[in-house]
Amino acid sequence: MQVIKYILFLCFFGFLIATDYSNPHSHEHLHENLHIDGSSISLLWIIPFVGILFSIAIIPLINSRFWHKNYGKISGFWGLAFILSFLFYFGLNPLKFYLLEVYLKEFLPFIVILIALFTVSGGVLISGSMKGTPFLNTFILLIGTVLASWMGTTGASMLLIRPLIKSNKGRKSKTHIFVFFIFLVSNIGGALTPLGDPPLFLGFLKGIDFFWTTTNLFLPMISVSIPLLIIFYIFDMYLYKKENLNFNNSNINLKIDGKYNLILIVFIILSVVASGVWKSDPSNKLNWFIEYGGECMMTYGAFFQVSSLLFISLISLKITPEYIRSENDFTWEPVKEVFKLFATIFITMVPAISMLKAGSDGPLAPIISLLTDLNGNNINIMYFWVTGGLSSFLDNAPTYLVFFNTAGGDPAFLMNEGSRTLLAISAGAVFMGAMSYIGNAPNFMVKSIAEENKINMPSFFGFMLWSIIFLLPVLLFFSIVFF
Numbered sequence: 001m002q003v004i005k006y007i008l009f010l011c012f013f014g015f016l017i018a019t020d021y022s023n024p025h026s027h028e029h030l031h032e033n034l035h036i037d038g039s040s041i042s043l044l045w046i047i048p049f050v051g052i053l054f055s056i057a058i059i060p061l062i063n064s065r066f067w068h069k070n071y072g073k074i075s076g077f078w079g080l081a082f083i084l085s086f087l088f089y090f091g092l093n094p095l096k097f098y099l100l101e102v103y104l105k106e107f108l109p110f111i112v113i114l115i116a117l118f119t120v121s122g123g124v125l126i127s128g129s130m131k132g133t134p135f136l137n138t139f140i141l142l143i144g145t146v147l148a149s150w151m152g153t154t155g156a157s158m159l160l161i162r163p164l165i166k167s168n169k170g171r172k173s174k175t176h177i178f179v180f181f182i183f184l185v186s187n188i189g190g191a192l193t194p195l196g197d198p199p200l201f202l203g204f205l206k207g208i209d210f211f212w213t214t215t216n217l218f219l220p221m222i223s224v225s226i227p228l229l230i231i232f233y234i235f236d237m238y239l240y241k242k243e244n245l246n247f248n249n250s251n252i253n254l255k256i257d258g259k260y261n262l263i264l265i266v267f268i269i270l271s272v273v274a275s276g277v278w279k280s281d282p283s284n285k286l287n288w289f290i291e292y293g294g295e296c297m298m299t300y301g302a303f304f305q306v307s308s309l310l311f312i313s314l315i316s317l318k319i320t321p322e323y324i325r326s327e328n329d330f331t332w333e334p335v336k337e338v339f340k341l342f343a344t345i346f347i348t349m350v351p352a353i354s355m356l357k358a359g360s361d362g363p364l365a366p367i368i369s370l371l372t373d374l375n376g377n378n379i380n381i382m383y384f385w386v387t388g389g390l391s392s393f394l395d396n397a398p399t400y401l402v403f404f405n406t407a408g409g410d411p412a413f414l415m416n417e418g419s420r421t422l423l424a425i426s427a428g429a430v431f432m433g434a435m436s437y438i439g440n441a442p443n444f445m446v447k448s449i450a451e452e453n454k455i456n457m458p459s460f461f462g463f464m465l466w467s468i469i470f471l472l473p474v475l476l477f478f479s480i481v482f483f
Contacts, residue, residue: 034097034295038353038358039355041355045084045352048081051078051081052075053342055074056341066399072336077344083095083099089342101297102350103343104297107343112305114154114335114445116268117154118334120157123316124259127166127254134168141184148186148188148190149193149219154441154442157445161178161449177377178446178455181446182340184229184432187430188228190430191213192214197430199399203404203422206401206404206409206411208414220431224431224474224475228470229476261320263317264316268309280344300333335448338445338448339447353398356423370388378407380483381479383483384479385479388429389428391428391439395440431478432475434467
């Protein structure tokens with residue numbers, strides 16, 4: 001399997017760079033010089049990041065066939081342009097540091113959990129005589145929204161996307177179904193637990209109580225998801241009647257094959273939770289699996305997660321009958337596309353994240369200044385919109401972490417006196433990941449799977465237009481009411 005080869009290459013690449021066979025501590029003195037100073041770099045460093053985003057947005061509009069044949073080369077161009085520029089300006093050791101930090105510490109766990117959930121959910125065949133009526137479609141979106149907080153937005157998306165595609169094969173107008181699926185199942189539904197979305201899991205690791213999000217984001221999640229479900233039902237009913245359809249779901253005869261893969265999904269969740277609670281003392285290098293420059297690049301907990309998830313994926317491939325994946329139209333193309341594009345997105349957004357971390361001393365100071373009033377008090381509605389706006393285009397997990405630290409970074413304070421600020425940061429990172437295809441990991445996966453099944457999904461800007469029309473007014477009302 002080609003994707004597994006990519007993963008093995010990343011692991012080999014990490015060991016090759018991180019290992020100094022002559023002296024295992026020879027890089028420790030470099031610690032102070034490895035991080036780039038976000039306060040002293042130019043905004044020009046975000047050109048490669050903007051370049052890959054505009055490539056994703058514009059080239060498919062100009063020539064979609066060229067894009068689908070060459071997206072890997074285009075992504076590689078922007079990634080290589082950034083790496084060579086970085087090497088020339090900052091030097092070899094900082095480049096090694098960020099390659100390891102991005103690809104071993106961040107990208108590898110990200111892509112492996114996607115592969116595991118994609119593989120295992122692709123081994124579950126939900127069949128029957130389901131027809132895509134407005135009621136059934138709304139019900140599937142509701143179920144996915146509920147499941148997303150407990151099995152992750154990616155897990156819920158990958159489990160339900162194929163049944164939704166099959167039940168709507170008889171529909172002509174169905175783009176809207178998968179746009180709202182991204183809104184609700186791939187994003188908003190993940191708001192209630194740290195298992196739901198990566199930003200909340202980072203908050204959990206920083207000391208936020210597991211059920212703080214459940215109690216504090218329950219009403220916000222309901223306030224956003226219910227209006228969207230109502231809007232979807234009305235819109236879907238209008239298009240359903242326009243097609244003069246009369247589907248009958250009185251005798252569905254639902255059947256699930258590959259049930260053992262549902263057990264494997266539970267093991268995926270347990271592996272992620274175990275790796276998160278496997279606390280490693282940063283001062284104890286015995287807990288570090290890979291280090292460079294005196295910093296941990298992979299803990300044993302993270303190594304356990306990656307290894308166990310790959311093992312679970314291989315088990316699923318081994319035990320799942322071929323007819324199930326065939327019936328699900330299962331291919332590796334969506335994973336390959338996400339891998340090749342996000343590999344570049346992750347490395348090219350390093351300068352942007354560094355600029356944000358520099359706060360009021362960096363080139364993005366005008367954005368940071370929006371977060372407090374003249375007396376230094378937090379403006380919670382701005383925390384929501386700034387965190388959410390940046391999460392729409394940057395990875396929402398590090399964006400959450402930046403503003404978590406900007407708000408003080410003390411979990412005890414943020415869960416009590418600063419709870420409205422933490423609510424704003426959490427809701428912004430989770431809800432507004434739905435504003436673009438790259439706002440959250442499953443968004444692009446859903447798009448790719450839908451397009452593989454001959455469903456015309458909106459372009460990058462087209463999807464944002466859907467978000468602006470349907471999602472933004474709901475979020476605007478929500479932010480006014482809550483903040």
